[in-house]
Amino acid sequence: MLKITPYLGILVLIVSIGGLWYPALGYFMLLIFAAIFLSSPFRGRWFCGNLCPRGSLVDFGVSKISKKRKIPDAFRSLWVRLPIFFLMMGFMGYRVASTIVGLNTFEKIGMIFVMMCLVTTSIAVLLGTFLSPRAWCSFCPMGTAQRLIGGNKYQLKLEKDKCVNCKKCEKVCPMQLKICQTGANPDCIKCGRCVSICPRDALHF
Ligand code: SF4
Ligand code: SF4
Known part of the structure; x- marks a missing residue:
């Protein structure tokens, strides 16, 4: 991991909580998407373990109170992960597309990203607390995308x-x-x- 990895968790809290008052913070998610799609063709899920703010939050924050149980095998199954990926991406795409026409588009789209970040981070923290810190990461749509794009790259x-x-x-x-x-x-x-x-x-x- 990188020297900054343990400190990145604060970013997901700033976007998830601060974004409720400043929806423009939601556009930080676009930076995350760009980093993921630039790195994954060469390094697979490297982003998850080195630059992901949510990963940092669960690894270095939630892990201190986690029950550290076994992650259910079903979480890793593509039969579970692919429907979650398409549902979440489809839902986000639909919400953004239906917001483009209307007033205050910039803020409304920013708030969609903020809410996505808040909901997924809340799930990640709950699973991290009662199961294992990286339980969410086993089926995270962004992790699934990186696996599909570059799962065979930069392997251990x-x-x-x-x-x-x-x-x-x-x-x-x-x-x-x-x-x-x-x-x-x-x-x-x-x-x-x-x-x-x-x-x-x-x-x-
Ligand atoms: S010796 Fe083998 S089992 Fe032990 S830490 Fe190294 S790779 Fe893992
Ligand atoms: S296999 Fe090694 S490098 Fe990969 S996630 Fe596990 S500990 Fe990290």
């Missing part, structure tokens, strides 16, 4: 001859991935925690 590599199966890597993985079994995983968010903790230097990108 496991040198099996060095691995002693201590599973330290899996204990620190915020996405609860089966690192020792599968090595590369399209839902790896490239946070680097497993690489840092491996006592055998068996993992690298």
Whole structure:
């Protein structure tokens, strides 16, 4: 992860709460979308583990009060994730399109983004508290998009001859991935925690 990663969570709070009074803050979401679609063709879900403000909030804030339970396998299934992706994107597109005609368009569209941010962040915080910090990230529509665009890019590599199966890597993985079994995983968010903790230097990108 980057040095600034732990401090980015404040941004999602500023947009979600401050945006209720200053809807223009919602346009920050466009910057997020742009960063995602620029980085994912080369680095898959790297954005999630390094630059996502919501990811930072759950990793470095919510994790302190999280029950840290197992993330349900269903959350990772594309049968669940794709309908969520199309529903949320379709709903947002519909709301923006139906707002374009009328008065105060700039503020109204900004408020749509603010509400999307507020609702999804609230779900992420609830799931992060009662399940696991990154439970939301298992089916987040933006994470699903990055997986579809670049899931096979910049993958984690496991040198099996060095691995002693201590599973330290899996204990620190915020996405609860089966690192020792599968090595590369399209839902790896490239946070680097497993690489840092491996006592055998068996993992690298
Ligand atoms: S931490 Fe390293 S040695 Fe231990 S299981 Fe993971 S890859 Fe293998
Ligand atoms: S596999 Fe390693 S780099 Fe990927 S999410 Fe898990 S801990 Fe982070």
